[in-house]
Amino acid sequence: MGMKPRLSSLLPIGITGLMTAIIVLVVVIILSNIFWFGHSHLSWEFLSTAPREGMTAGGIFPAIFGTVALVLLMTVAVVPIGVVTAIYLSEYARETSPLTRAVRMAVSNLAGVPSIVFGLFGLGFFIQFLGTGIDRAFRFEMTFGQPCLLWAAMTLAVLNMPVVIVSTEEALKQVPEDYRHASLALGASKWQTIWRVILPQALPGILTGAILAISRGAGEVAPIMFTGAAYYLPYLPKALSDQFMELGYHVYVMATQSPDVEATQPILYGTVFVLLAVTFLLNLSAIALRSVLRRRFAGT
Amino acid sequence: MIALVATSTIASILLIFLFVIKEALPILTSAKVQQEASLVRFFNTTIWQPVSEWPRYGFAPLILGTFKVTLVALLFAIPVGVGAALFTSEFAPRRTKEFLKPIVEILAGIPSVVLGFFALIVLASFLQNTLGYDSRLNAFTAGIALSFAVIPTIFSISEDALTAVPKSLREASLALGADRWQTAWRVTLPAAQAGILASILLGLGRAIGETMIVLMASGNASLVTASLFDSTRSLSATIAAELGEVVFGDPHYNTLFFIGTLLFTMTFLVNLGANLMVDRLKRKLAGKL
Numbered sequence: 001m002g003m004k005p006r007l008s009s010l011l012p013i014g015i016t017g018l019m020t021a022i023i024v025l026v027v028v029i030i031l032s033n034i035f036w037f038g039h040s041h042l043s044w045e046f047l048s049t050a051p052r053e054g055m056t057a058g059g060i061f062p063a064i065f066g067t068v069a070l071v072l073l074m075t076v077a078v079v080p081i082g083v084v085t086a087i088y089l090s091e092y093a094r095e096t097s098p099l100t101r102a103v104r105m106a107v108s109n110l111a112g113v114p115s116i117v118f119g120l121f122g123l124g125f126f127i128q129f130l131g132t133g134i135d136r137a138f139r140f141e142m143t144f145g146q147p148c149l150l151w152a153a154m155t156l157a158v159l160n161m162p163v164v165i166v167s168t169e170e171a172l173k174q175v176p177e178d179y180r181h182a183s184l185a186l187g188a189s190k191w192q193t194i195w196r197v198i199l200p201q202a203l204p205g206i207l208t209g210a211i212l213a214i215s216r217g218a219g220e221v222a223p224i225m226f227t228g229a230a231y232y233l234p235y236l237p238k239a240l241s242d243q244f245m246e247l248g249y250h251v252y253v254m255a256t257q258s259p260d261v262e263a264t265q266p267i268l269y270g271t272v273f274v275l276l277a278v279t280f281l282l283n284l285s286a287i288a289l290r291s292v293l294r295r296r297f298a299g300t
Numbered sequence: 301m302i303a304l305v306a307t308s309t310i311a312s313i314l315l316i317f318l319f320v321i322k323e324a325l326p327i328l329t330s331a332k333v334q335q336e337a338s339l340v341r342f343f344n345t346t347i348w349q350p351v352s353e354w355p356r357y358g359f360a361p362l363i364l365g366t367f368k369v370t371l372v373a374l375l376f377a378i379p380v381g382v383g384a385a386l387f388t389s390e391f392a393p394r395r396t397k398e399f400l401k402p403i404v405e406i407l408a409g410i411p412s413v414v415l416g417f418f419a420l421i422v423l424a425s426f427l428q429n430t431l432g433y434d435s436r437l438n439a440f441t442a443g444i445a446l447s448f449a450v451i452p453t454i455f456s457i458s459e460d461a462l463t464a465v466p467k468s469l470r471e472a473s474l475a476l477g478a479d480r481w482q483t484a485w486r487v488t489l490p491a492a493q494a495g496i497l498a499s500i501l502l503g504l505g506r507a508i509g510e511t512m513i514v515l516m517a518s519g520n521a522s523l524v525t526a527s528l529f530d531s532t533r534s535l536s537a538t539i540a541a542e543l544g545e546v547v548f549g550d551p552h553y554n555t556l557f558f559i560g561t562l563l564f565t566m567t568f569l570v571n572l573g574a575n576l577m578v579d580r581l582k583r584k585l586a587g588k589l
Contacts, residue, residue, distance in 0.1 A: 012481050
């Protein structure tokens, strides 16, 4: 590997090493701090009951329930659209066509829109425009024209479109060309090839995208603050037009608006621990699935 | 049919732009709104005081706040992110490399509300005790916490760009007698310049738009001061803090959407620049190799 570094080069190399160590240190400190103060508060009661006494006691069940409902709805909306877009980009589009380039530009720019702007968009488009429109059309009393589970999930779905598209496309690209040629040579149509050959092979990659989207969706707060998440609710959401509690928003509310910071702190740490554990487990399974896909095609 | 679904991404971008602007438009068109909030009124006062008998909507403190927080974040994130990327791609043994990348992915996966929580509860006290300033929550604290969210972006894209530099360049440099640091600094880094610049731009876009971290760690006082250690309020945090209590169709409501339009436009331009650079780099490398 070339010459040994000269003495005068050891210092700058050391500095880059130090920069790397800073990143590792930051990650270790954040995780151990949250684990240390968070794990002791975990109990079945904490996970299965509602907050009591102005959130200074009790559990976080409604927030867990709301988060799960939110990300499930979001997934149902975003995965089909994202996967079909990825199929278009990977299997149909010609790289040079203006449409393809526009779609690609839209995907990468969508990924860069600030999350709070998605919140504004959700409020302006889904709630004020679509929701109020639906209420008027069906003569509902204020049902969909207000912040609720449905619109928060749709807002997150738009936000997560790039995540699903990018990872699905990557998965599709990893399926070797031979598979496509073999299938087409046997007389299958293009669509049959995609549906029966390529998609099954790329399934782990598609799941990876969905999981990454869920993990990101579970942690985003800014887009749902004004589109459906509630400060505190004495009941669980029963319909799409109900508001809901959510883990990330619950963390924000407890950390910044609690009347009794001391009493809330252990609960706060417990909640952060749960939120982080959920996102990590999701991310870990995404990484594992991705390596399954890589190994599948490692020989080809 | 498939192409039609694919255009939903383009439609989304357009709809976002359209509907955020739509609610901001009365600032420019409605005489009634303009009595309280107009382009002139945004800049003829340095006071942001939307909830009072005489509401004032001076943008100066908010723009300054976003600038301060972003400045601190980038001053910290650029050396750390690029330095670590250089170390990972040029000097780290393979084992270390395989350990470092997931570490950065973990950092990238931490939700911003958790980083904001950590900044508020732990980092703020630590920094205050170490540096001894008055205001516990300020632009500096928020900027450092924000850099934790920006570092993964800068690191990953810089690392990709450095790794993509052809081996032959490094080998030529080493063969001419340069050592590994000289090669990394004078050959590899300049060759990856465009990618690194793009990573910094994407980091900048993230920093300008990030909300929860800044909202929780900056103190949110709309002051116009030069100090980084004063409590400060950013554009993004202002939307998050005030939209919940605002009356629909009120000048304050329109103003918050106007700020949203501003944020959207700024990040859009920054990201567009970065993406065009990455695009060109990819084509250049594809043509070269």
